[in-house]
Amino acid sequence: MSAASVALPPESSWPAAPRAQLVQPSAPPAKVLTSASMSQALRTMQYAVRGSVVQRAEEIERQLASGEGAALPFDKIVFCNIGNPQAVGQKPITFFRQVLALCDLPAESGVDHPSASLLFPPDAIARAREMRAAMGPGGTGAYSTTQGVSRFREDVASFISRRDGHACEGRNVFLANGASAAIRMVLTATVSSADDAVLVPIPQYPIYSGLLSLLGAHQAGYMLDEAQNWAVTVECLQAAYDDARAAGKCPRACVIINPGNPTGNVLSRDVLETVIAFCVAHRLVLMADEVYQENVHEPGLSFVSARKVAIEMGERARALELFSFHSTSKGLLGECGKRGGYMELHNIDPYVQSQIFKLASSGLCAAVPGQALTSLMVRPPVEGEPSHELYARETADIRQALAERARLLVDGLRAIPGFSCNDASGAMYAFPAVELPPKAVEHARAQGLAPDEVYAVSLLESTGICVVPASGFGQAAGRYGFRTTFLPSTDELRRAVRHIAQHHEAFCQRYA
């Protein structure tokens, strides 16, 4: 059965009770390491982006592959749960891959091979020679220094300097296995005890809530205002701060995600000034998650970094301590599998920086191919170089596709009765609110499940579309919904919107 001919199954075939977790805690402690003896902090940690709905989707995918899933009303899973562009068809940037390949190949089999020019353009060969020299004799096969290859960090510093118009130094750049690893290091260094709190937007990308659980620290969620396109307001920051204080917690840091994940909003300079002034006034370190900085789709909007704003605020923000994060997984490369990324430390105490260095050392270094890709991301081919034209065409195509799909998805979701959805101005997601029938909510609550988890499993099992329940990101009480990427092809997205609409109607009828 082709994906195009998907139909919803009869109501009676829907699952009565989606599982909250695939594996139940072990009963009697026959083993040494059990639910009772293991880390309880890990048990409480949640990470919905790859949570129970996704595990169910992978289970169904295995059934489809083995033929067991023949009775299902779809023939493939459409993974909209994660920003993983190349998994759903986005092509890699050719030049980057050519240079990476030439960095990996032994010289005599690559850059020095007499036939190299038949496979590789001259600027890819030249760049690879330069990067091989920068990596030293061990190349991609050796541990680099802890913070990453010095020249690659200088490339990042030049990029930041150009982007912000304010000089940045390579010694303050740490290359990491994706932004996730960098965020983990910073939170590990920042949080000292269970009394420490970190201000985190709600909704948020769950690496923050997850790591804070694991570290045993307090998450002080500040609400984004959905009615104002997910605005950050000083009132909400203050409320979260005050609540944490009232609970006897000490707020240490504040996280912003710009552009927003899962919310897709782009923070203006004014808002950033507000947040920065708030951090300075309340002595909070700012963590700026800027991994979607290249992903602004809305004409007229543009990304401004927290670093640029802080520097340009002058004396008012002189005291700000800032960690900012970027990644090779998003943007126009979407090279998630390479686990490349960096963080930049702005005005961080040198002793604290030395301790973060020590923590990074214990993991030896970030994967060197990811480091090389980070250098390439911030130093793409420029006009006049042989690969520039192809690079420009490839990135323009990706940029256009993302903008189109953001529009298509948001418009499509808005047209579904019971759905509302802010613009996906940035990032890779739509985050609609969905009105659920009261009976569905009751039914879920009775089983101890989040209503939108029941909804997401129902959507998956009847259409093959895998999204993440909004409850996995946090949201206002009584709101339900999900996060979906807009990364699949335009045709697939159109089909997905149709199936989401059909499923919603059937779901509402079921619980009428």
Place this chain on the structure above:
Amino acid sequence: MSAASVALPPESSWPAAPRAQLVQPSAPPAKVLTSASMSQALRTMQYAVRGSVVQRAEEIERQLASGEGAALPFDKIVFCNIGNPQAVGQKPITFFRQVLALCDLPAESGVDHPSASLLFPPDAIARAREMRAAMGPGGTGAYSTTQGVSRFREDVASFISRRDGHACEGRNVFLANGASAAIRMVLTATVSSADDAVLVPIPQYPIYSGLLSLLGAHQAGYMLDEAQNWAVTVECLQAAYDDARAAGKCPRACVIINPGNPTGNVLSRDVLETVIAFCVAHRLVLMADEVYQENVHEPGLSFVSARKVAIEMGERARALELFSFHSTSKGLLGECGKRGGYMELHNIDPYVQSQIFKLASSGLCAAVPGQALTSLMVRPPVEGEPSHELYARETADIRQALAERARLLVDGLRAIPGFSCNDASGAMYAFPAVELPPKAVEHARAQGLAPDEVYAVSLLESTGICVVPASGFGQAAGRYGFRTTFLPSTDELRRAVRHIAQHHEAFCQRYA
């Protein structure tokens, strides 16, 4: 000045007091995040393999590069602090790199390019096609599933099954960013509170001590018997266990490193049986760090996995819960920069396994090039394939070089008066004991420094040889020494031994 003509500097030019740390704690807390407010667990963590001696070496290297180091009695740093083979001249395995390059190149620029066969042998092209199919449409550019690409995990499972003669399943294999990341995940899941203890060999590779500090757990060190070639004895295990109990701690797990790092010993089947029986009797999870399993240099010795021994012990070890670790960074590939590796879970509670899965999910996946390399490591070219001859020659050369250098280094160190050194039967290190003059010990203690740290800095600053003080790995009270790799070229190692001998004589005279 060439490295060959290195001479020791006059005694007066030696540093009076090597620094314990390069950066001192920040004085008044002008900043928000300071030595006082940051994670105190991170502050107590130590990681000597990239500690103060190495940071001093990197500082000197920068001086040499900038010309400031012209007065130094050497013209390069010989990094013997870390098992980083390709950084000191070991060549990568050609076939592996060719396949990795073809996995990264877009199909039309690589496997499907009309000139591909001019650069790549047919079996590399065929293998790359197979691996690309296994990775799916996103290839190396997409996040894989949390545990790693299913087919690559099956490759690992087949390798383990062949190695042990007992079937292993891919669902119990987690691919990771090097063994370090896997070890971090297991300790994070295992340790629940400050009352939990983990038995760790002394000396040990400091990722264990470092992570236990960071997790706030108790390290129960069991002494290896240096007089018996670093033997593990049940008496020492029992003593460590009893001490932990007496201190009110609950031992949860036991670590073995086989072959030993930094000790170079290879555990016999008998010893493994003893350790396993001890773990079963005392309800300890076993963590077997087997990253050097391919690095056994001593004729007549061979590696046996803890898993194989446990299975073959039958009923006596039926209850054993075992995590074992392997890596692409060591062995005959030495691909440290790729951060590839895996862990295998044997008889682990399914709920605990699901929680480790969740923890791995929050980091999304291991870098996919490292995953691909792990598959290649366990599935090299076989006889009859076009690349087999080159592969066999390359690996035989590396194997022979490592065996020769291990012998050369150990014999050379043993010949130095005041040095004693067990065989480096396995792994990549010698771990000599060095008799220090009592005055040097007093002098160091007076400054709050480990005597062998003073010694290592002195060696570095007078010869350019960078080793790690033995105190960074733990050792018996009153013992001093260092860990050095035997990875540099034979010529360089001969020179290093001579310089170590000259330095030792001068050091002893200085403190006579």
